[in-house]
Amino acid sequence: MNPLLVVVAAIIALLNFRLLGGSRLIPIIRAAALQGALLALVAVLLRAGELAWGAAALAAGSAVIKGFVLPGLLLRALRQVEIRREVEPLVGYNLSLLLGAVALGLAAVLGARISPGVVAGGQLLGSVSLFTMATGLFLMISRRKAITQALGYLVFENGIYAFGISVAHDEPFLVELGVLLDLLVAVFVMGIIIFHIQRDFAHIDVDRLALLRERGAPAAGRGGEE
Numbered sequence: 001m002n003p004l005l006v007v008v009a010a011i012i013a014l015l016n017f018r019l020l021g022g023s024r025l026i027p028i029i030r031a032a033a034l035q036g037a038l039l040a041l042v043a044v045l046l047r048a049g050e051l052a053w054g055a056a057a058l059a060a061g062s063a064v065i066k067g068f069v070l071p072g073l074l075l076r077a078l079r080q081v082e083i084r085r086e087v088e089p090l091v092g093y094n095l096s097l098l099l100g101a102v103a104l105g106l107a108a109v110l111g112a113r114i115s116p117g118v119v120a121g122g123q124l125l126g127s128v129s130l131f132t133m134a135t136g137l138f139l140m141i142s143r144r145k146a147i148t149q150a151l152g153y154l155v156f157e158n159g160i161y162a163f164g165i166s167v168a169h170d171e172p173f174l175v176e177l178g179v180l181l182d183l184l185v186a187v188f189v190m191g192i193i194i195f196h197i198q199r200d201f202a203h204i205d206v207d208r209l210a211l212l213r214e215r216g217a218p219a220a221g222r223g224g225e226e
Contacts, residue, residue, distance in 0.1 A: 005045045008038050009128045012162070013104065016135040019155060020096040023085050025147065029074050032155055035132070036066025039158055042125060043165050062161070070154055078147055091142040100135065107131040114167075125166035133159030 015035045022028040040063035044056065078084075091099070104127075111127025136156025140149045 002045050005042065006124065008042055008045065009124050012038055012042075013128050013131055016104075016132055016155075017097060017100055019135055019139065019151075020100040021093050023089075023093060025078055025084060025145070025151075026075065028148075029071050029078070029151060032151055032158070033067045033071035035155070036070070036158055037063045037068075039066065039162055039165075042162065046125070046165060066154075066158065066161075074147060074151060074154070077150075083145060083147065089143050091138075096138070096142065099138065100131075103134040103138075104131050107134065123166075125162055129159045129162030129166055131159075132156075132162055135159070 012035055015031045015038075018031045019028050022031070040059045043059045043062070089096075107130035108127045111130050112123055114126060114130075133156055136152045136154070136159055139152025139155060141152075143149055143152065
């Protein structure tokens with residue numbers, strides 16, 4: 001196994017803990033950006049010596065999209081809404097780190113069973129990818145800020161990408177490019193939505209928006225009766 005691949009996989013896993021334990025939004029967005037760029041490097045390392053020019057170009061494009069374009073959109077949305085920290089998450093940061101450690105252990109067990117290891121280092125990357133998917137899903141359901149949930153979606157897609165390159169020797173690069181384009185559109189639209197939420201309601205806490213909807217429902221019903 002390539003020693004550099006082991007180091008990069010370890011860094012990706014540590015970045016997941018940074019995402020779980022961080023409250024300041026700019027550093028965790030940058031952590032997700034670094035994670036996306038490292039995944040493009042992993043795709044190259046797994047195919048060292050047999051990487052075609054087309055595959056190398058797509059890996060570079062993936063690094064640009066995951067490492068710069070998508071995080072840049074989130075940082076731009078963050079500047080517009082003028083929010084700097086994730087305050088009072090649904091799950092505290094210490095507990096998030098503890099749950100992350102448990103998820104890493106489970107991912108190591110499941111990764112050894114799910115990943116067939118058709119490429120060198122596939123089982124290691126399979127475990128890291130499952131941990132990354134769990135991290136992204138956890139961020140989406142345990143954080144209050146809409147922008148942090150958008151970040152969780154980005155991290156979740158990073159995990160899907162890592163799992164794909166860990167189990168597929170001849171990866172369908174065109175399908176992967178389609179997923180990246182879909183993700184680009186999704187994060188762009190979410191950035192617009194976050195901006196309008198902040199402009200109209202002066203916050204981006206999704207629990208407050210749910211409360212607003214609950215309060216508005218009876219009023220709408222009374223209006224219909226009148």
